[in-house]
Amino acid sequence: MSGAFAGRALKHGMDAVSRCSRPQFQRLRTQKPAFKPAVRSFTASTRAWEKKYTEDHEWIELSSDGKTGTIGISTYAAKALGDVVFVELPTLDLEVSAGDSIGAVESVKSASDIMTPVSGKIVEANSVLEDTPGKINKSPEGDGWLAKIEMSDAKEVEKLMDADGYRKFTEEADGH
Amino acid sequence: MHQLTPIPHQVPSIIIGRNQNPWLEVDLNLISQASKPGVLQQIDLVRRRSGGGTVFHDEGNVNWTVIYPSADFTRDKHAEMIVRALRGCGVERARVNERHDIVLDQGDRKADSDPKDTHTSPYTASSDSAARPLKVSGSAYKLTRGRALHHGTCLLSSPNLKFISQCLHSPARPYIKARGVESVSSPVTNIALSNEHFISAVQDQFSKMYDHDRGVEAMPFNDELLEVTEIKRGYEELQSLEWTYLQTPQFTLANSNEVSRPVNIDLTVRHGVVTDASIAPTASDPSLQERTSLNENLVGLTLHKVTNWQDELSDSLKALPSEEGRRFVVDWLSKMLPSIPRSGK
Known part of the structure; x- marks a missing residue:
């Protein structure tokens, strides 16, 4: 089963919202994530710092100590959802398992749950989104992050897709 | 399916x-x-x-x-x-x-x-x-x-x-x-x-x-x-x-755009509970002490549980100097935030 905003949903959602043309969107999508750890090319182990993605279209990026991660929704999902008008943030210290709902966004009459990619404890929520929910559309993989989590099992991140794998996943979903 | x-x-x-x-x-x-x-x-x-x-x-x-x-x-x-x-x-x-x-x-x-x-x-x-x-x-x-x-x-x-x-x-x-x-x-x-x-x-x-x-x-x-x-x-x-009621996104209720008002009312409500309140006469300034007593009474109030604003505010209304002001506050809050029926649920 693919995720909450997966597949053709996104394609049709984009048609309806038409925030940018399809060629534009494909160009956007092929751009590399803005954040690249400086030490990335040194050793294989730093690959764990890469931004990872779920089939539900969330991303997680680990801190340099590898203990906490920042969670948000992908650029692809943000475009499909359309203008976000309200964000429900998780409460601090909330203990969650991978796949649990840690918040929700509302856009164009849709209330959409956001699921955590990993298990752990919520240590910070991006309260800026309470007053400016549109930040999720402007910068879904940057300033529009949703929450930070203290991970209980760092190995869970390894099961997620890297940027390249996620791009292929979304292309396949669009194609079917 | x-x-x-x-x-x-x-x-x-x-x-x-x-x-x-x-x-x-x-x-x-x-x-x-x-x-x-x-x-x-x-x-x-x-x-x-x-x-x-x-x-x-x-x-x-x-x-x-x-x-x-x-x-x-x-x-x-x-x-x-x-x-x-x-x-x-x-x-x-x-x-x-x-x-x-x-x-x-x-x-x-x-x-x-x-x-x-x-x-x-x-x-x-x-x-x-x-x-x-x-x-x-x-x-x-x-x-x-x-x-x-x-x-x-x-x-x-x-x-x-x-x-x-x-x-x-x-x-x-x-x-x-x-x-x-x-x-x-x-x-x-x-x-x-x-x-x-x-x-x-x-x-x-x-x-x-x-x-x-x-x-x-x-x-x-x-x-x-x-x-x-x-x-x-x-x-x-x-x-x-x-x-x-408690799932309501944060809001403020304020009467500052009401032309004739003897008292300024300004409430901030988060998750259905008052988190900030300011109730003060528009004409004369009461002492800070008096204002505080009324406002503290409101903070922490769960709005949908209020059945009678007169009773809820009771003694703290005395912080307002005029009878007109006290009646205004009770009437205005009763109209904007009416009591919610418990029955039939």
Whole structure:
């Protein structure tokens, strides 16, 4: 089963919202994530710092100590959802398992749950989104992050897709 | 697995969206009065799980719900299914509009449009025409892991069209600034079909859409469903006053735009509880001490539990120097934040 905003949903959602043309969107999508750890090319182990993605279209990026991660929704999902008008943030210290709902966004009459990619404890929520929910559309993989989590099992991140794998996943979903 | 559920409505109800404010969307004075014996009829107020704006249900309305895999989610596909059903019942004017609602076009009949085009009808007028389409069905969606829910109302023969707009006009609207979602009001009309006719037409279209050759097997919608623990838990949560009121996004209620006001009132409410309050006379400045005593009394107050503002404020009202000011505060808060009935839930 693919995720909450997966597949053709996104394609049709984009048609309806038409925030940018399809060629534009494909160009956007092929751009590399803005954040690249400086030490990335040194050793294989730093690959764990890469931004990872779920089939539900969330991303997680680990801190340099590898203990906490920042969670948000992908650029692809943000475009499909359309203008976000309200964000429900998780409460601090909330203990969650991978796949649990840690918040929700509302856009164009849709209330959409956001699921955590990993298990752990919520240590910070991006309260800026309470007053400016549109930040999720402007910068879904940057300033529009949703929450930070203290991970209980760092190995869970390894099961997620890297940027390249996620791009292929979304292309396949669009194609079917 | 696709599931279609027509749900009958006995008691007239107002249904607000997941992230809406009941004090802003609904005239709660009508809700409270209607529940008193002998006054109008009982009206229920419910917060649903899907997004979008406030709607009204009664016995002349059929609510439809489709649950299906989120990978196939589009905002229009099932609204289009409903339009095909309506056209099959002879309602040629029906179409899906740009807000994913279903409207009946009111323009002059033009050349036949493509009957398969569910977004244009022969009566579609240009957008600047005075013949505004009338809304008959509104959509809302909930997306979670793996599943999409799309549901909508369909006004068939509601006797309450005037009453609907009255219920959805809150006296507190000019004074509330809210996070979350505000309703977009649209002129509505009845389709003038029987519930049975509409339901069977929708079931036919659903069968066609999903190739159920043997038709749709109707599942009874009754109390047996409540034997499923998860359904029972959700059912009970949706009926609770906590779900309806405490899930309200943060808002402020202030009377600063009221021309004649002896007292300035400014409340901040988060999760249905007052987190900040300022109540002070506009003319003369009372001592800081006095103001503090009244404001502290309000902070921490759960709004929907207040049954009588006079009692709630009681002694702390003495911080206000004039009788006029004290009466103003009690009257104004009683009107904007009326007591919520506990019974009938």
